[in-house]
Amino acid sequence: MSSVRIALVHSWDPQEIVLLYRAGGWWKDEYDPAEIPELIRGSFAFAVAVEEESGRAVGMGRVISDGVSDAYIQDLVVLPEYRSRNVGTGLLEALLGACRAAGISWIALVAEPGSSQFYTALGFSPMEGHVPLIYGGES
Numbered sequence: 001m002s003s004v005r006i007a008l009v010h011s012w013d014p015q016e017i018v019l020l021y022r023a024g025g026w027w028k029d030e031y032d033p034a035e036i037p038e039l040i041r042g043s044f045a046f047a048v049a050v051e052e053e054s055g056r057a058v059g060m061g062r063v064i065s066d067g068v069s070d071a072y073i074q075d076l077v078v079l080p081e082y083r084s085r086n087v088g089t090g091l092l093e094a095l096l097g098a099c100r101a102a103g104i105s106w107i108a109l110v111a112e113p114g115s116s117q118f119y120t121a122l123g124f125s126p127m128e129g130h131v132p133l134i135y136g137g138e139s
Contacts, residue, residue, distance in 0.1 A: 002053035004082065006090040008098060009048055011040055016057040024077035044071060045098035049078065049087045058082045061091040063099060063107075071099045073109035092122055 014036035021027035040046045044067055049059030059078035065071035073095055078087045099107050110132045111119050120126075 002051055004049050004051055004058060004085070004087050004090070006047055006049055006087075006094045008094055009040065009046055011037060012046075012048055012057060012060075017060060020057060020060045020077050020079070021075070023079050024075065026075065026077075043074075044102075045095050047091050047094045047098075049082070049091055051082075059087045059091055061088075061095050063095050065099065065102075065104060067102055067104070069104065069106065071104045071107045073107065076109075088118065089122065092119075 014033045017036045017040070018027055018031075018033050021031075040062075043062040044065035045063040047061050048057040050056070051058050059076075059082060061076035062074050063071050064074050073092065076088060076091060076095075078091070096107060099105075108127070109119065109124065111124075116124075116126070
């Protein structure tokens with residue numbers, strides 16, 4: 001396999017990002033790929049793992065933040081064939097670096113079931129006594 005580099009970007013091919021969201025199981029048919037550019041621009045930081053040989057994105061992650069106080073890691077995903085190659089670690093380190101460079105020290109995320117060991121090995125810890133919640137009502 002070719003090498004992979006991590007890049008913080010302000011835009012990327014929407015179809016490649018859709019493929020990554022699909023790989024994470026987070027893309028729904030009713031979503032509009034035309035909204036991907038705004039999703040990237042609206043993120044505090046957006047990182048892609050780029051396969052050097054092809055130039056295609058094989059992983060991504062983003063940070064949601066006001067840029068001052070708190071930050072949330074979102075949508076960290078790596079294509080299955082690139083997992084266990086430190087691609088996810090590289091993405092997370094790039095996103096954490098963007099937060100630290102802005103002076104943000106409170107950084108959180110909601111981990112997928114079974115993935116907490118990956119995050120705890122990189123300095124995250126469970127927020128004891130806190131429960132993640134999601135809004136499920138109609139808009």
